[in-house]
Structures are given as C-alpha cells and as structure tokens.
Amino acid sequence: MRAALIAALVLCLVVGLVIGNAVYVRGTVGDMRDMADSLPETPGAEAADAVSLLIDRLDREETLLGLSVCFTLIDRVRELAVSLRAYAQDGSDAAAYASAREMLRAAVDDLDRLEYVRLRNIM
C-alpha cells in the first residue's frame, strides 16, 4: 500500500514537472517566435542587432531548454540565426536574407513542437 502511495506521488510529480516544463518551453519559445516574426524584412544593421538579441536569448535559455529539447534542434536554431546575422550584416543579398529568415522561423517553431498534444506529434 505504501509503495502504491509513493508511486502515485511520483506519478503526480512527473505530471507536474511535465506540465511545468511545457509552460516554460511554450512561453520561452513563444517569446523567441515573436522575436523571429518581428525581424526586419530587409537586411541591415537593425536586422543584425535584432538577430543578435535572439541569439542572446537562446544562449540564456539554452540550459533549461536543453533539459527537454534535443540539442540538435537548439543547435539548428543557433546556426540559422548566426547565418541570418551574417546575411544581415552583409546586406547585399536580400533574397538569401529573406530565405534564411523563413528557415529560422520554421526552426524556432520546432523547438516547442513536443509540448503540444497533437496527433501529428504523437504519430
């Protein structure tokens, strides 16, 4: 009986941790999504600064995010952000900048994919 009670407690703790983590990840990734969505349409110094802010945010949250998000996903976002910043600083290739920005947005979306209960995710 005692073991069953402890097991029930552990289960509640696990569920609580999962919910808490989901709230945190969704919130953090939501902020980063907003930052990615508000990136300037054209390359330049302003765009480079905005991307740098996104990278800084990612660096700050990486430890906690890394507890439940695969390193490959986090690294992909960072690589795309660094690449986007390079395009922004260069400023000469607007098409490449736009393409990299879209890829970054898609990569940020992937960060919290597993925190939503969707049939697509489960399958």
Place this chain on the structure above:
Amino acid sequence: MVTILVRTLLIYLLLIFTMRFMGKRQLGELEVSELVTTLLLSEVASLPITNQDIPLAYALLPILTLMALEVLLSGLLPEVPWLKRLLSNRPTILIRHGKPDRNAMLKSRISAEELMSQLRLKDVTDPAAVEYAIAEPNGQLSVILRAPEQPATAREVGADPTETGIMHLIISDGRINQRSLSLAGRDMAWLEGVLASRSLRAEDVFMLLADDGGQVRVLPGSAS
C-alpha cells in the same frame, strides 16, 4: 565522453532504484504488464546513453513513469477483479485427472511436444501420472501428481522428523550477518560460544550455517 559516463551512471542508478522499488516480482517470473515494463525500461534507458543529442529527461521521465504505473497497477489489480481479468492471463488446466485437455492446449497454443517437454522438466514422464497440470499466468507449468505417484511424506510413513527450518548463513567470508543471526533466533553470545568451541575467530570462517533445529555447520576459511 564525460557526459556519456555521467549519463550511464545516472541511468544505471535510477534503474537499480526502479527495479528495487518495483520489488521481487520483476526479478522472478513476469506477468504481462511486468514483462512490458521491463522491456520498455531497457530500451528507454539506453537511448540517451547511445545518443548524446537526446536530453536525459527523455529517459528519466519514462523510467519514473513506467515505475510508478507498474507499482500502481500491481497495487490496483488485487482490488479490481475486472482489471485483473483484462490485464492478466488466467491459469489454464492442461491436464485433468491424467488426461490432457486438447481444447485447453489449443487455446494456450501449447503443442503435445511442448507439454511433454515441460512435464519431463518436472521429472514426469507419463501424463497419466498427473492429476492436474496448470499453465500459470507467468508461463510456468504447475504439476500436481496423482496421489499414488506422489512421494511419501514423513507423516505417511510414520516418521517424526525434527523440524529444522532453513539454514541461516550467519557468517559469510568472515563477516557476521546480524540479520541472519536474529532470524535464526540466536545472539552474539551464542555465536562466540560456537566459535570458541572450535577455536576459531569470525574472520577465519568462510561459512557458518545454523538451522532452526540447532544444527551448526562451520566451514573454515583456510584450506585445511
């Protein structure tokens, strides 16, 4: 590489704790849910050891969840009969009064050859000698022999043997096991007396066994 080592240690300790908490049932013959849990645990545990891109939580969470579910389920099954019927296999009588039940064997997908093999493993060569052979939920075959085939008991032959209980391992490799000592109903004074009568110290003893009937066996540590 350091990360791999730390993850391995963490997961290993967690699995030990998990199996310990789930109890002896996991180590012995398994019911369906227990088999599923054990298989899943081993698969899940190896994931973050072999793939460093996977967060440790991807193993910790499932392990804790499986452990908690398994213990909860095993606690619920005796209280909820329909759940037990749903999740556990029922014992099936394969031989009744010396006659194999063909329908039961077909239902259990046990062939005649397999049945004979299982009987031989129980030192039975003739199904006619079996009163009941039951396929248990854990897959083992229980064999109850017909009365004339059963070994005679002490009572049946009129003997009155002394109850000896079990042999308790009091000293193992020179170390005294206090728990076994108290289970044997003895104390340190008794043990010191036994060792003194044989001119031995505890550290010199490989094995010291004592049963409930008072019999003592001592195996010294040195080869003599």
